[in-house]
Amino acid sequence: MKVNKIKTHELEKCYAISPLTYNGAEHILIAAEKVNKCLLFDLDGNLEETVWEEPGGTMSMVQVPGSNGQFLATHKFYSPNDSKEAKLVLVTPKAKNNWEVKTLVDLPFVHRFDILTSGGVNYIIACALKSDHEYKDDWRFPGKIWVGVLPEDLSGVDEEHQIELTVLKDGLLKNHGYCRVEEEGGMWAAVAADNGIFKVVPPAQKGGEWSLETLTEDAASDMTFADFDGDGELEMLVMTPFHGEIIKIYKKVDGKYTCIKTFDKPYEFAHGIWGAEIFGKGAAIIGHRKGERDLLACTYDGSDYVMEVLDHDVGPANVRVYEKPGKVGLVSTNREIDQIAFYEIESL
Numbered sequence: 001m002k003v004n005k006i007k008t009h010e011l012e013k014c015y016a017i018s019p020l021t022y023n024g025a026e027h028i029l030i031a032a033e034k035v036n037k038c039l040l041f042d043l044d045g046n047l048e049e050t051v052w053e054e055p056g057g058t059m060s061m062v063q064v065p066g067s068n069g070q071f072l073a074t075h076k077f078y079s080p081n082d083s084k085e086a087k088l089v090l091v092t093p094k095a096k097n098n099w100e101v102k103t104l105v106d107l108p109f110v111h112r113f114d115i116l117t118s119g120g121v122n123y124i125i126a127c128a129l130k131s132d133h134e135y136k137d138d139w140r141f142p143g144k145i146w147v148g149v150l151p152e153d154l155s156g157v158d159e160e161h162q163i164e165l166t167v168l169k170d171g172l173l174k175n176h177g178y179c180r181v182e183e184e185g186g187m188w189a190a191v192a193a194d195n196g197i198f199k200v201v202p203p204a205q206k207g208g209e210w211s212l213e214t215l216t217e218d219a220a221s222d223m224t225f226a227d228f229d230g231d232g233e234l235e236m237l238v239m240t241p242f243h244g245e246i247i248k249i250y251k252k253v254d255g256k257y258t259c260i261k262t263f264d265k266p267y268e269f270a271h272g273i274w275g276a277e278i279f280g281k282g283a284a285i286i287g288h289r290k291g292e293r294d295l296l297a298c299t300y301d302g303s304d305y306v307m308e309v310l311d312h313d314v315g316p317a318n319v320r321v322y323e324k325p326g327k328v329g330l331v332s333t334n335r336e337i338d339q340i341a342f343y344e345i346e347s348l
Contacts, residue, residue, distance in 0.1 A: 007045030018061035022069030031058035045342030112178030143175030192220035224275035226282035239270035272316035287316025
């Protein structure tokens with residue numbers, strides 16, 4: 001795969017990435033993990049607005065469906081050792097460089113979250129890395145999956161009027177990984193922890209029940225899905241264990257995800273991950289934050305799964321592939337060098 005780096009910006013501890021439809025155009029949001037800014041870019045990587053100056057601690061951002069630039073974000077998740085004050089916030093554009101930020105719900109240790117739409121209802125799924133913390137690297141209190149309905153009218157939401165969430169599953173040690181999957185049957189979420197990878201499906205109809213299925217019982221830090229070999233079924237690329245160095249490929253065998261490939265080379269602190277169809281072929285863009293700190297592409301060459309280096313010694317925290325007029329864009333928050341990098345993918 002060939003890529004060209006077309007634009008870079010400096011943002012200390014840059015981390016979260018999200019697309020945003022705003023004022024009739026597509027944009028990219030980038031926010032920092034530590035106390036720092038959230039920035040809005042066009043698809044070519046030109047800076048357009050500053051959304052907030054702080055507090056940061058942003059692990060995830062998701063647009064409110066059907067809105068003009070309104071989105072949800074995590075705030076104050078600064079690290080696994082500093083996230084007791086983490087929350088979800090509602091962010092609404094008011095004017096250029098003027099965005100209102102209100103508390104949606106206090107949710108300590110919330111790491112990944114999403115909005116899943118099913119049966120005409122928008123649902124929140126929020127994953128807490130852990131549930132309590134008393135000292136550095138304290139993992140005695142496993143995380144949880146929280147769910148709830150996102151109200152259609154969000155105008156009255158604030159610190160004193162928070163939305164309600166309930167626990168769907170608890171006991172999830174190092175509840176770190178999250179991936180939205182959209183198929184013909186609808187939208188669902190994959191959640192990864194030391195306990196395994198779980199398929200979480202929102203209610204088919206309003207008032208219905210959530211469903212939860214175990215896909216694997218293997219420890220996982222992150223995962224993504226793509227049809228690498230073109231057989232019409234999604235394979236799963238998995239990083240393991242938590243913030244680990246092993247990359248695996250799982251394929252459905254007799255209806256169950258089974259590991260068919262383990263890469264021999266270690267990828268220290270594997271983290272950034274995004275599955276996509278690029279020029280008609282399934283691929284995954286991944287990154288790792290220690291060692292060689294490469295930005296990589298995983299594809300299938302007809303006989304084996306292969307890994308190519310796209311950029312070296314940049315330390316990606318998150319990555320995302322997106323469409324732009326006549327081209328395929330790639331954005332990477334190269335956290336370890338404080339660099340937001342925009343690329344264009346030229347060819348596979």
